[in-house]
Amino acid sequence: MAPKYKAPRGTQDVLPEVSWRWQRVEAAFREICRRYGYGEIRTPVFEDTELFVHGTGEGTEIVTRQMYSFEDRGGRSLTLRPEGTPSVVRAFLEHGLHSRGVQKFYYIAPIFRYERPQAGRYRQHTQLGVEAIGAPGPDIDAEVIALFHDFLTEISLEGAVTHISSIGCRNCRPALSDALRAFFKPKLDDLCEFCQARYEANPLRILDCGVPADVEARVGAPSALDHICDECRAHFDAVVALLTELDIPHEVDPTIVRGLDYYTRTTFEVVHPSLGAQDVLMGGGRYDGLAEVLGGPATPGIGFGSGLERLLLVLGEEGSSPGPDVYVAAASEEARGPAFKLALELRRAGLSVEIDYIGRALRTQMREANRLRARAVALIGEDEMAAGTVTLRDMATGEQESVPAGQVAERMKSRPGGDGA
RNA sequence: GUGACCGUAGCUCAAGGGUAGAGCACCGGACUGUGGAUCCGGUGGUUGGGGGUUCAAAUCCCCUCGGUCACCCCA
Numbered sequence: 181m182a183p184k185y186k187a188p189r190g191t192q193d194v195l196p197e198v199s200w201r202w203q204r205v206e207a208a209f210r211e212i213c214r215r216y217g218y219g220e221i222r223t224p225v226f227e228d229t230e231l232f233v234h235g236t237g238e239g240t241e242i243v244t245r246q247m248y249s250f251e252d253r254g255g256r257s258l259t260l261r262p263e264g265t266p267s268v269v270r271a272f273l274e275h276g277l278h279s280r281g282v283q284k285f286y287y288i289a290p291i292f293r294y295e296r297p298q299a300g301r302y303r304q305h306t307q308l309g310v311e312a313i314g315a316p317g318p319d320i321d322a323e324v325i326a327l328f329h330d331f332l333t334e335i336s337l338e339g340a341v342t343h344i345s346s347i348g349c350r351n352c353r354p355a356l357s358d359a360l361r362a363f364f365k366p367k368l369d370d371l372c373e374f375c376q377a378r379y380e381a382n383p384l385r386i387l388d389c390g391v392p393a394d395v396e397a398r399v400g401a402p403s404a405l406d407h408i409c410d411e412c413r414a415h416f417d418a419v420v421a422l423l424t425e426l427d428i429p430h431e432v433d434p435t436i437v438r439g440l441d442y443y444t445r446t447t448f449e450v451v452h453p454s455l456g457a458q459d460v461l462m463g464g465g466r467y468d469g470l471a472e473v474l475g476g477p478a479t480p481g482i483g484f485g486s487g488l489e490r491l492l493l494v495l496g497e498e499g500s501s502p503g504p505d506v507y508v509a510a511a512s513e514e515a516r517g518p519a520f521k522l523a524l525e526l527r528r529a530g531l532s533v534e535i536d537y538i539g540r541a542l543r544t545q546m547r548e549a550n551r552l553r554a555r556a557v558a559l560i561g562e563d564e565m566a567a568g569t570v571t572l573r574d575m576a577t578g579e580q581e582s583v584p585a586g587q588v589a590e591r592m593k594s595r596p597g598g599d600g601a
Numbered sequence: 602g603u604g605a606c607c608g609u610a611g612c613u614c615a616a617g618g619g620u621a622g623a624g625c626a627c628c629g630g631a632c633u634g635u636g637g638a639u640c641c642g643g644u645g646g647u648u649g650g651g652g653g654u655u656c657a658a659a660u661c662c663c664c665u666c667g668g669u670c671a672c673c674c675c676a
Contacts, residue, residue: 186649189667241674245602263676291676296602298670307676374673391672439675449676460676487676511634542634550636561634575636 190295190303200501205491206288208334209308213286216327218310221285223267225292229257235266235474237441239381246293260292263440264309264485265467266474272313273476282314288488300458300490308491310464311483313471318418321446321466322426324482328450328462329428337452337494340461343433344423344448345404346416347384350469352409357383359402367397388437403434412445419446442467446482452494461494462486503553505531505592509545511561519560522570522585526558529589549575556595558588 187193194202210220229249236242248260261267268285277283291307310327312320325342332340348356360383364371368379372391379386387398405416423430430448438447447465455461464484471479506526510519516539523535534552536545549557559571570588573580574595583591 186667246674293675295674297668301675305676309676372673389673457671457673458675463676485676490676507636509635515634541629543630543632543636544628546636548636554636557635559635563634571635573635578636580635 188303190297190301192302197501201492201495201497201499202488205335205488205495206308209286209288209331212327212331212334213310215330216284216323218284218286218312218327221268221271221287221311223261223264223271223287223289225290226258226260227267227270229259231266231270231474232259232262235269235442235470236263240441241439242293246295248292248294261289262293263291264289264307265311265440265442265470265481265483268309268311268483269313269467269470269474269476269481272311272479273471273474278314278471278477278479282312282320284310284312286310291485298458300455300487300493302489306488307485308488309483309485311481313481314479315482316468316480318415318422318446321415321419321482322422322428324464324484325423325430325448326426326428328484328486332450335491335495337491339454340450340452340494342428342430342448342450343436344420344430344446345432345434345436346408346412346445347404347437347443347447347465348408348412349444352407352412355409356402356404356407359407360384360386363401364397370394370397384437385439387435404437405432405434415445438463438465442470442473444468448484450486452490454494455490458490460487461490500553503555504534505555506533506588507545507549507552507554507557508533508535509542509549509557509559510536511542511559513539515560515562515565518565519558522558522560522588526589526592531589531592556592 213220229247232247233243238244242262247262249257250259251257264287268287272278272283287307287309289307289309290304292304294303295301297303310324312324325344329342347353361379364379364383364386368376371379371386371394372389375386375389375391375394378389384404386394387401387404389395405413408416420430420432436447436449438449443465445466445468449460449464450462451459452461453459462484463486464482466480466482468480469478470481471477508519508523508526510516519535523533526533534549534554536548540548546557554575556575557573559573561571564570564582564585567582568585569582570585571580572583572588572591
């Protein structure tokens, strides 16, 4: 006990007995992205610190308190990616993709934030994300939300609720902020210290603060949706209409405000009631000003990020990993050589094969085969070696048969339930 | 960053100042070459780490590391 080294705080090891769950969810996400025409993008785990300071936003919690930043040996300030969007937009601009119409990306990438760990919140977590850059219209907004909805269906995750709103554009945001300041001015002293600071810089954020006093203070506050401009309103109404038409369940919730500076117009999140305080499964929105902020031509964009660890928390631990096709058992010390050779031959024939490496008793090998949920056991002992055969036992039925050594793979593939893959 | 609770075998947990235990798991055996059941035996711990109090500390005190929950933040 008390090993010398432990995984750093807020990080975790994913062992083979659970990583198959991760792979299953990742595979489903890749498949849905393929159907929607989103191609995988892989960007560096670290970037120029300035990318996030300007992209994510100087005043955001992420930039001011949560980044893992370091100086490399060349004196450059680098930062472990605390969110995915700036990297993707940076790559989009760097490779001149703005001249190629709408570009759609997806990624599965580790994200790093220095936060106090708790259930559903880690210092390194994995985000499944999507970014669609270059399309200004409401249809792509609906598409991105539909994509996630289909993904949840694909992994059989039930009970998630989609909230959607609009926080306006750079033209109408000032008027919205003014309306909020006017409303909160007489109550300024009642607000929490953070919200008092937000009052000037970004009064919108007061709307989703969780402090009880603030929740009370904002009763009757102006709704973002009532103060956005006609263009933003039309865009939002069109998104909602599309979702309704597509049968994507959603709730309009004017209180959702994302914590990153670059969001414009459509914002959304998907929450799940089984998760407790960290209940956001997916969050995203439109970021029509980001490309410009990063020094590129004005280009609209929209995307989301979804925490893989949280998805797995909701999915729970039902089910079990698939077992090997064949467990090769050696009945004696002398049979271990032929058994090992058989295992390799079966593997080359495309079967997944497990075998004992430490000379355990035959009984224990059988137990192991059972525990692993092997479909069959191929047994080799004195009799088999003499006859050039293998005893093949079906672990579900208990039936055994003698099979010529060279025909085991063939026999397995022809069995019911065998796919030979 | 704030507050609360909790760290004993691989896992789940007993022992609350006086020789660290159980169940599960693992290994072997009963069963001379056969799994999922039962029984028997065995391996395994400087009680998260460090310091202090005491004749004596898993147990009391302090620090530290880690986990959990809430705040906060967010995926």
